Amino acid sequence: MKRFLPFLFVVFFMTINLKSYTQNKISSLLLSRIEKSQKSNQNFPVLIVLSEQLDYKTLNSKFKAKSSNSENRAKTTIRELQKIAKTTQSPVLSFLKKNQKEHPSKIKNITSFWIANIISAEISPDIIYDLQLLDAIKKIDLNERKFIAPKPIKTKADNPNSKDILSGIEAINAPALWKLGYTGRNRIALSFDTGVNFKHPALNKRFLGNHLPMKQCLHSFYNFEYPQDIASSTHGTHTTGTILGLDETTNDTIGIAYNAYWIETDPIVSSEADIRPFTDYMETFEWVLNPDGDTATVSDIPDVVNNSWGISRDHELYECDPIEAQILDAVDAAGIGNIFSAGNEGTNPKTIGMPADISHSLVNVFSVGAISGANPTFPIADFSSCGPTTCYTGDDASLLIKPEVVAPGVNVRSSIGNDDYGTLSGTSMASPHVSGAFLLLKEAFPQLPGNEILLALYNSAVDLGEPGEDNTYGKGIIDVYAAFELLSQTHTPKPPVSNKYDIAVKSIANPAVYYTTSDTINPKVVIINKGTTTIKSCTFYYNINNLEEHTFQWTGSIATNEEKNVTLPSINTEDAYNTLNVKLSLDIDTTESDIYNNYFKTSFTKLPEKKTPLFESFNYHTSQQLKGTWAVSNPDFGITWVPDSLLLNDTIINCVKMNYFNYKTRDGQEDILLSPIIDITDMSEINFKFSYSYIRKISHLYKDSLKIYASTNQGETFDYLLFCDGGEHMASYDMDLTHTEFIPTLPEYWKDTLIDISNLTGNASVILKFVSINDNGNNLYIDNVKVYEGEEPTLIKEIQKFETVIYPNPAKTQFILEHNLTNYDNAFVEIYNTIGKLLLKKQIHSNKEIINVSNLENGIYFVRFRGNNCNTTKKIYINK
Known part of the structure; x- marks a missing residue:
């Protein structure tokens, strides 16, 4: 993977030598930054790692003993993680908030995390020294974990525009599972990358956000309303295309699990100037385990996470016991397949980077090297990083070996740009082949947790290079059909879903524009029968902004591939941004071949x-x-x-x-x-x-x-x-x-x-x-x-020359708002949801107000303070 220099904080020199402290819980990197500092008022962004963390070895043993399925694993893992954070973070948070109240400038931006038992904050050195004395704390580190997407290796293909350059799909034996009827139907892949260009014809119709709420399908650090790829190479668009791309108009199949759906998050960057602090990754992985914000549901959780990012072994932040390991263990325990590219540092030993080199089990971080899929001998790519890992000290020789497997990563043709196709090379192109194969197997064995599916791919791989597992090819090239047969020896595969019934909402024809001036609308819905059976009746469920639900039963006849326009009874609009949600359900008790295309939504503004x-x-x-x-x-x-x-x-x-x-x-x-x-x-x-x-x-x-x-x-x-x-x-x-x-x-x-x-x-x-x-x-x-009319009235611009603080954040049933206005006679606090709807308005009567939010659901809200020509808005998380 590409090496990069981290951004160096300018910090002030401390006369106190922290090494004299007996606790010595502060990382050498953070200590070095403090001692080199030249600013007396410098705060440092830190990660406070608590001593108590979830014991994944014990948890996974319990899962194995009970043969826990993916649903039980996910619910239990999330519950245990949140329980530990809730019960152990209190003394640390109390210490931080007490000192923040006494010294507001020395402690800022306190945030709690549960994906690993960690608190982040910006803290002055003297507070850091005192903080390390708390028994609950294991380590205080610099919040500067930075990852980057490796630049794809641009190699020249013989014919880059040919649809035949898909030898990689054949190399992993995916067509054999297609013939059995497995195409990834109803499975979900998460692209953890530079973003995905939503409108690409090979990807557009498979974006789950077309059907379900955008907040559970897109976690964007750029506040994009729709997925976009920020990389000039459209790195994430290319990798996602390999997983599941299909242009239904031209029948151009570039992906392996072409009937699966994708969701995405975009914290990965390709420019060193844009790399993100590690807290962004923790926030993202918390979303990965709970995309819809409801811990009682698990159907929103992706089946597999495709990761093409990391840092090289000689980076100053490289370590063998990183916080990342705790997070990736959580993803594995929750039943999700966690697949990483091995890196592009070449074929010398010990070139595999972090976190791909983490080896807590055979497959918890499933790293993938790259071979040439077009060459029948499948030679290793000259850029593919190799093992062994230096981060394992146990007795199991297999845990020393990296990567786990290899897959095609040379001249891989996939989606690029907004509507084009092209070839790229890199281990970033290899790992999506494994992610796509994973989805095919997940369709056949939906109850199996991710690690069992990955073990099947691992143990059924075709040996390459030196006999046996090695640090160049790992176990060899994956063979998804062989993995299917291996799993079938101990588990009964679920038959592919019949295409007998599949009614879908194709589009919403009214409202057809982005605005309306009417207080009511009559939704017009275009439905299509994608199944093989004529449909005689179905029921529509529809609402605006998830408020009052309306129902309408349609009767008639709609044959295979036939479309119908159905006008629904009127529904009231709101003077706001409106989202019309439509769900279509057959009036018979059956399982449809696609469980997501019954949903559709469109958004528009009711102009006030x-x-x-x-x-x-x-x-x-x-x-x-x-x-x-x-x-x-x-x-x-x-x-x-x-x-x-x-x-x-x-x-x-x-x-x-x-x-x-x-x-x-x-x-x-x-x-x-x-x-x-x-x-x-x-x-x-x-x-x-x-x-x-x-x-x-x-x-x-x-x-x-x-x-x-x-x-x-x-x-x-x-x-x-x-x-x-x-x-x-x-x-x-x-x-x-x-x-x-x-x-x-x-x-x-x-x-x-x-x-x-x-x-x-x-x-x-x-x-x-x-x-x-x-x-x-x-x-x-x-x-x-x-x-x-007439003379121009005076427009007073709102001025923001004041400070506000809200805490705790996340909040449970209440939070405190502090401000420094001296005149707050006409000041108000307002709380809005993410679609801009006002939920609460309260007049301010002091510089410190307690705001009751016990009636709000868990989720993200915006707290707006306004008054006396002052205005500011802050984001708050409600997590009860």
Whole structure:
């Protein structure tokens, strides 16, 4: 795997030598950073590792003795992990919060984790010294665990566009299981990578977020509404394609388990400048074990996690007893297959990196080397990392050997970009072959935990190289059919699901647009019979924002491959961002071949009505909040209008932003921002004013544009063009900024535009439509939208020059909000859910308020503090 230098914190020199402490629980790396520090007020991001951790050896022995299935393993593992964290973290948290209250600047951002019994915080050295004296603590380490995706090895294929370059699929004997009827149906793969391009035709229809809530299918560190791949190589798109890619239009099969579904998380980066702290990985793995936020359910948990990331052995953070091991043991204990690429450091001994070299059992971290699948002798790739691991000191020689197996990783053809195909090489391309094979076996043996399926792949692999298991090929190349036969000797495979019954929601035809002005809608649903049996009746279950559920029974006749449009009875919309959820169920007791395509959802904004004068300063902190008032159209599921905050003359202002700078494909993509319904009844003179900021990337090139239209018929048509400008003429300031994103931090970067729209008088209302047209220039910002009659009213910008703290976070039934305002007569705290719905509003009466949240479900919420021209929003987790 690619080596990289970690970002070095500048820290102050401490005269106290921590080595004199008898406890000596502080890692040498953290101690070194403290002693080298030159700042007297430096806080350090630390991981506080508690002494008591879950005993996985004992737990797995109990699972084995009881022959526990995946469901029982997952529930038990999560319950035990959370129990340990809850019962042992209290003294440490009490110590931290007591000191935080006495010295607020010395302790910040306290966060508890349960995936491993760890607390993270930013702490000053003197507090760190005292903290290590607590008996409950085993170790205090620097929160600088950083992982990166290895850059794929770009090799030249004989014919990179040929659909025949799929020898890897044949090399692992996947077609033999296809012939038996196993294609990964109803199984779930998690891409733990750089993201996945959702709209790729080989992947789009297999994204589980098309059917289920997005929060349990996408865990994005970039707040993407839809999956996107941040890597220039589209690394995650390529690996996911190998697992399950299929373009149903062309029948181009690039994936192994082509009827499986995928979900994704995107903490992995390909640029060293973007690598993330280790706490992001802990947060992600907690999501992996509980994607829907409900620990009582396990159907949301992925069957397999495909990992193509790590650090090399000579990295300064490399160690043999890493925190990562605890986390990956948790994933294994929960019944999930945990598959890692071995790394691209070459074929010398001991080149396998971390965490692929962890060896607590034969398969708990299942590392995969790369061979050439097109060569019948399956030679090892010259970049494939080799063992042995240096992190095992026991007597089992097999636990020294790494990798576990090999799979095709040279010239692997898969999905790249948004709609293309290409070949890449690397162990990152090998591990998805194993993940795909795992899903085929999981369909046949759904009750088996991941480690038993991995053991079957391990023990049935075809030996390569030197006779027996070795540190180049491991056990050899996987043979998924041989693994199936091996498992069949002790377990009865579940027959492939019959295609007799499969009714699906293909799409929602109404609402067909991203907004509505109506208080009710009549959903129109397109259904298709993908089974072989004619369907006579079915029942629809549907709701808006998971509120009151409506039902409708449809009767008729729908033959195989036939589509029907079904109009459902009306349902009320909310003045907010609405998600229409539809579930379709057959009226007979049977198992359908696809259990997910009965679900479908679509989202839209119910435009609220606003009186004039209208002031809009875009005081929204999430896209969901913005879309509760303004509608956003994002046809390509990529970059679009989003709320933003920036510093202008030492004042934080809010605005909306179009990130042209990172809109890489110059294809004239249009994104729309639609205003609320603005009441202009009885107005004789109407002024429309807005502020914008935009500068050129390069003169005469990259000509982004902005058009603004108006509708006077409730958004049916937009017949009035109010503004049209683009390119260098649209620039609000005379400057080129070619290599850096533009952020308008000075008043002179902004330009006010006043438009007389009195020609619209005589109408009851107007809706404004801002249309951005991409040419990959630099960023555009919009603010201070006003519609008024006569003289311009004064718009007071909200200023954020204050501090707020909320704790504990996560909270259970209450949390404390502290702020430093001296005048809080008109201050309020508001709590919103993730779709921007206001759930609680309370007036503030002191600088320290206890907020009761006992009536809120577990999950993520936004706490908004506002008052006296001050405003801030923070995220809080409720976990009872």
